[in-house]
Amino acid sequence: MTSLPDRTEKKLGLVIDLDTCVGCHACVVACKGWNTQGYGAPLADLDAYGAEPEGTFLNRVHAYETVPDDGPAAVVHFPKSCLHCDDAPCVTVCPTGASYKRGEDGIVLVNETDCIGCGLCAWACPYGAREMDGKEKVMKKCTLCVDRIYNENLPEEDREPACVRTCPAGARHFGDLADPDSDVSRLVAARDGMDLMPEQGTKPVNQYLPPRPKADRVPSPPPDDGPVDVLAPFLEPVADAPQGFLGWLDRALGAGGR
């Protein structure tokens, strides 16, 4: 059923630390690696060795530059995948019931055998979290690695999404955001976690931790009010222009060049 659950018992989701992410794309590779061989249809690549290669990805890392009115610009690496919204517009538009949000843990999933590939859910998502697979023609999206997190065949430390498990910077965290005492909830509270596009009214579960202010830790250089080095006066150029024979040569050559 494509109606949303009134409430979900858990709100499993990701917390992504924009302060820590180094933009290495390891999460993109791990995500594609796991999800192309597990749950549902593989994630196709089209024209992989041709002029315009493209493929289906459930997670993509953007890079932005922020330019303040004064002070230096900053670069922010920005991973983006499904935010498993509480008020997921992609779910309610689905005409077949293929898209659904689970009542028990809040994960938004696609039942691929019911998907007719109309693409309306991708239109409804403001974040670009859903991509139609170029080969299978069904909608693909982040499953929060639903086939890992409950998988008792995996060692316990591997029971988290592939992107979180692989992140070498520790910029991705997984947990229950409905539980105020969970590690992720405390992280969000401590670091002022934020919603993306709150004006769209989607109430995303995934939270983003803003980059910490850099200006506080790197003070600007002191104002330049004279030489700092006692030797500096002795090291200044002795004369602005050459004199004597060199001066004559310089003038002669300079005049010729003019």
Added chain:
Amino acid sequence: MHPAPSIIVFTAISGLGFGLLAWLGVGVPDVTGWSAFAFFFIAYALAAGGLMASAFHLGHPERAFKAFSQWRSSWLSREAVLSVATLLAFGPYALALWLFETRLGLLGAVGSLLALATVFSTSMIYASLRAVPRWNHWLVPTLFLLYAISGGALLSGEIYAAALLFLVLAGAQLLYWRTGDKLFHAAGSTAETATGLGFMGKVRQLEPPHTGPNYLLKEMVFVVGRRRAERLRLIALLSGAILPALVLSIVPAGHLAAAVAVLLHVIGLLAARWLFFAEAEHVVGLYYGRR
């Protein structure tokens, strides 16, 4: 949004068909026998032909029947249910007019309401999407209904009603363009809200996630040149509404005048529908430094 020909043709052609059915259901024109057969043949060809065109953009058309199941929540599903209900309701009504020269008035009225409800639900598929601010407005269903009713009036031979409705349509279309141009800004989504980084300054894309194209960019980020849009708006307005209204009110009534008016209207309608998709900007473009 990418202006896919199958969706443009579907919404335009099926809208005309359901518009004609809406008029036929209330006995306009009051035809029976073979004349009724001809009218219903045209209406069914347009409405059902449009529905089939819509199936071409599905990834899995063989599962299309599943789209009838979610009418409680999905406007696309409601459209599927209502369109089939409309075509079924008009079946006995059309047969009675054609073979028995009898008008089943109540069934016809119900069919007309269903036909308009179908067009309304088609428009709501788009109007309900917050992620596309230009569509997220009550003028979208108004406009879709006006196109269906005015085009239906033209096809049913209601010359004066059609001419009058075309003028109303022209006004509504102009109002929608004027309003629509401001909706993206009014929705308040910017690169700053999309990334949450506005507190650090102006946000600019430094590097896209991949060097190649992707589904999102192909499907939802389409940029129309300003001059091209202006030219198409002029064509849509003149050919879709003003010229047909003029032809209907000046040229003596007849099949030729009607054919010219229909041709003009369809050209304008297709131009307007192309613009409806091509000019609609999806907020996901903000993540890619584009609107």
